[in-house]
Amino acid sequence: MAVYKDAEDLIHIGAYVKDSGKRIDEAISKIDSINEFLCQGIYEVDTYDATKQKLLKISGK
8 A cells, every 4th residue: 555655646647657666566456455445334344364365365365
């Protein structure tokens, strides 16, 4: 998220060129999944293990 935040202005104005930064490209590819994970509904409940699995899936590990 920090990598995305640092490059966010460039991304939003279209100044970032794909493949010019590996970490930024990875952040761009994962930001939607990260934001979806962080927007859990107030009545949604997950176990620790389910939460851990979701994070591992997002991170690609």
